[in-house]
Amino acid sequence: MNWIRIASVGQLEDDESLAIEVEGKQLALHKTDGELFVSDNICTHQYALLSDGFLEDGCIECPLHQAKFDLRTGRAMCAPATVDVQVYSVKTEGQDIFVGLP
Amino acid sequence: MTTVSSILVAGAGQAAAVAVAALRDQGYGGRIAVVGDEAHAPYERPPLSKSVLAAVGAPEPAISVKDPDFFASQQVDLRLGTQITAIDPAARQATLSDGARLDYDYCLLATGGAARTLPAFPPSSPAVCYLRTLDDARALRGRLQPGTHIVVIGGGFLGLEIASTALSLGVEVSIVETAPRVLARVVPEAFSNWLQRRVELSGAKLHIGQAIADVWLSGSAQAASTIALSNGVQLEARLAAVAVGLSPNTQLARDAGLRIDTATGGILVDEHCRSSDPHIYAAGDCTSQIRAGWTAPLRLESWQNANEQARIAACAMAGRNTTAAAYPWFWTDQFDCNIQMLGLPQDGLEYIVRGSMDPAQAAPRFIMLGLLQGRPRHALAVNAGADLRALRPLLENALPIDPTRFCDEAVTVRAFAKAAQASAAAPN
Numbered sequence: 001m002n003w004i005r006i007a008s009v010g011q012l013e014d015d016e017s018l019a020i021e022v023e024g025k026q027l028a029l030h031k032t033d034g035e036l037f038v039s040d041n042i043c044t045h046q047y048a049l050l051s052d053g054f055l056e057d058g059c060i061e062c063p064l065h066q067a068k069f070d071l072r073t074g075r076a077m078c079a080p081a082t083v084d085v086q087v088y089s090v091k092t093e094g095q096d097i098f099v100g101l102p
Numbered sequence: 103m104t105t106v107s108s109i110l111v112a113g114a115g116q117a118a119a120v121a122v123a124a125l126r127d128q129g130y131g132g133r134i135a136v137v138g139d140e141a142h143a144p145y146e147r148p149p150l151s152k153s154v155l156a157a158v159g160a161p162e163p164a165i166s167v168k169d170p171d172f173f174a175s176q177q178v179d180l181r182l183g184t185q186i187t188a189i190d191p192a193a194r195q196a197t198l199s200d201g202a203r204l205d206y207d208y209c210l211l212a213t214g215g216a217a218r219t220l221p222a223f224p225p226s227s228p229a230v231c232y233l234r235t236l237d238d239a240r241a242l243r244g245r246l247q248p249g250t251h252i253v254v255i256g257g258g259f260l261g262l263e264i265a266s267t268a269l270s271l272g273v274e275v276s277i278v279e280t281a282p283r284v285l286a287r288v289v290p291e292a293f294s295n296w297l298q299r300r301v302e303l304s305g306a307k308l309h310i311g312q313a314i315a316d317v318w319l320s321g322s323a324q325a326a327s328t329i330a331l332s333n334g335v336q337l338e339a340r341l342a343a344v345a346v347g348l349s350p351n352t353q354l355a356r357d358a359g360l361r362i363d364t365a366t367g368g369i370l371v372d373e374h375c376r377s378s379d380p381h382i383y384a385a386g387d388c389t390s391q392i393r394a395g396w397t398a399p400l401r402l403e404s405w406q407n408a409n410e411q412a413r414i415a416a417c418a419m420a421g422r423n424t425t426a427a428a429y430p431w432f433w434t435d436q437f438d439c440n441i442q443m444l445g446l447p448q449d450g451l452e453y454i455v456r457g458s459m460d461p462a463q464a465a466p467r468f469i470m471l472g473l474l475q476g477r478p479r480h481a482l483a484v485n486a487g488a489d490l491r492a493l494r495p496l497l498e499n500a501l502p503i504d505p506t507r508f509c510d511e512a513v514t515v516r517a518f519a520k521a522a523q524a525s526a527a528a529p530n
Contacts, residue, residue, distance in 0.1 A: 015516055046153070048440075054491040054516075063487035064440050065433060079120075079167075079409065080146065 001089065001100040006038070008095045017060065019051040020099075027088070027099065030055055030071055037071035038090045038099045044069075044076065044083035106207045107132040109419055110196055112186045112354060113212035114138020116146060117386030117408040119167035121210055124416035126176050135179040135204055137186050137196075142236055144168065148405050150239040151263035152435055158243060158271055165236075189358040191379045208419040211369060211377070211384040212412065213351035215403070222317040223255065223344045229319045229327040231343045233264060245323065245341050248272030252341040253329055257284035257310065259434045261345035262297075265306050266436035268343075276307040276337050278329070283310055288443070290453045293470055293482055299461035300437050309335065317342075348403055350388040358382070363390035366401035374424050375415035383419060385411035393427065400446075404432045429498045433487075439466060442490050445480040445497050447472065454505045456515070457486070469493070469515070476502045489515035501526040 006020045012031050019041055020027045028041040028051040039060065041049050048064040055061075059077060061068045067081030074087040089100035109125065111118045114136050122134055138144070144167040153163045173180040185199040189209060196204045217232040219225055225232050231242045246252070246268050254265045257279030265275045277284075283294035284301070301308055309331055316330040319342075326338045350368050361370040361378035368390030375383045375391065386408040390399040410427040417424045432443045457468030465485055471493070472480035477500040483490035492515050496503060503522050507513065 052488055054488040061488070061491055063491075064435070066431070066487070066491065080148075080405075082169075 001102060003091070003098040003100050005096050006099050007097045009092060009097060010095065011097075015055050017051040017053065017055060019049060022099065023101065025101075028060070029090070029097065029099075030060055032056070032058060032071070036090050036092065036097060038088040039069065039071060039074065040086045043067055043081065044085050045081040050085070106130070106419065106421065108205060108207050109134050110186075110204055110206035110209045111136040111212055112189075112196070112209065113214055113351075113386070113388075114140065114144050114180065114182060115212060115214050115386065115408070116144060116167055116405060117212035117214075117412040118210070119144035119172075120409050120412035121212065121385060121416045122173070122176065122178055123168065124413045125420055128417055128420035128422050130416075130420040132207075133179070134177070135181065135206075136173070137181045137184050137198060137204075139183065139185040139199075140235055140237075141183050143170065143173065143180065143182065145236055146405065147234075148433075150236060151233060151260055152267055154236070154239045155233075155243050155246070155264065155267045156270060158246065186354060189354055189382070191358050191360075191382065194381055207381065209382045210412075210415055210419065211355055211382060211388060212386050212408075213354060213384075213388045215348035215350045215387045217344070218347040218349045220255070220314075220344060220346060222314060223319075223342055227319050228321065228323040229340070229342060231341060233260065233343065233345060234348075242343060246271050246273050247340075250274065250341070251276070251326075251337075251339045252343055253278060253337050253339040254343045254345065255314070255329075256345040256347070257281070257308070258345060258347065259285065259288075259432075259436075261343075262301070263434060263436050264343050264345060265301070266304070269304055269306055275305075276309060276339070277301065278309045278312055278314065278331065278337075280313050281311070284308075288447055289482060290447070290451070290470065290472065292453065292455070292459070296459045296461050297437070300439070300466075303461055304437050309333075309337075348387060350401065352388055355382075355384070355388070360384075363399045363401065365398060366390045368399070368401035370399060371411075373414075373426060374418040375411050376418060383415040385415045391427070400430070402430055404430070406431045429494060431494075438464070439484050440487060442483045442487050443481065444483075444490055444494060445472075445478075447480050448474070450474055451480055454509055456509045456511065457484075471503075471505075471508060473503070473505065474500075476505075478503060486515075492516045492519040495519065496522055499526070 018029045026041040030037045032055040043062040045067045052063045068077040069085045074084045145165045188197045217234040223230045251274040254277045312331040318328045320327040329337045355369045363370045369384040390401040451472035467485045470482040
């Protein structure tokens, strides 16, 4: 796995998401209940940025049509989304946040 | 309790597909038949006026509610291109347009609605399009030629979506609305004014407060028709796209003697989506539901409502406990804005605004909150869906809020909503 630094810990608060571009990929870094997650940033239903969405209970809800994805598995939890979103490994070293790209 | 072994679904739209999936999820293993008059397996209707209509010279987006093999894999007897012509509630039997008869233990009426038509604009005319079905959308799409002029009759959500999509395809658009403002029944005046200005800035011509005085329809799709308005203006256009509301499909229910809500014209159902016949349920656009917290039955034409009522009806028919329908939520995508609405307008609401209502902004972002005695009952969000989502518990529970703090953009909506919930939960 290829670990790439994408942000520092101080860049986002709880319940916040951050749009990240790395190696041509549009990713979103999320923080909910103190835990960090990284997903693709484009909703699988229609073009919208999940980093503009709503975080709750380990899920991100798309701001356009409330499609909901489990950030641990990427699973599409409800309509209108039917396709899962890609999620990535994430780790922290000191103040640095890294995403693991396959 | 009698064993339920046969469920019949009348209609094959959003509510039908969601109900079938929910029945199987709830462990119901009996027979399911779904009978729908359209040729297509259940599909989502919201994209019809947006991405489906815009797919000129491009592949049409996939809009099936379920995968193509879903119905077969779930042992669902899906009969398309077929209508239920009569239901005999005493015998619990339906008659189909092909002469077949189907017995049922429970019947779910998910018959939806049809585009309301205006006598001056007959659907058979080559100068007229209505939009309700996928076939309608494809026909209308074929008529949206760049540089031509169309008149959209109706300044409701659907009419405005059609206008927005047509403009994006390079079509010239005029919109005629008889009410003094667009979306008059569902949004406050300030919102109508904002949207009207935005529509005009996009290049569409708006004719509001205008009745249609006279219509001369062309007999061919190539020649212009003339539409005369009450103020004397005459519009020449190749096409009139008429979007003046929906008539719920309730004939089957009426013929079967079910109670109809006279105010809304929908099939009257209780909180479990059960009609006046205990073996017949109803879900989606065709229903008027009695709901806790609302003074009158609600007939809601929305994707969310179809899903919610389908889920509730399926649980009830499968003998499971039902949970109440979610707070009404609706979205529309038009004029480069995602507009979402939570709750419904009612008399006496006082609206407050967070953000700037500048119609000229490329990406406007604001929220209007309608308060009744300091408690939010209705919300409109423009390009602020996540913020609206954060506010949902406040509307669901009608929690009191501080208007000044809500409008203070120094505090995030999420933080504001959390604080309002905490303060409502705190003992006095």
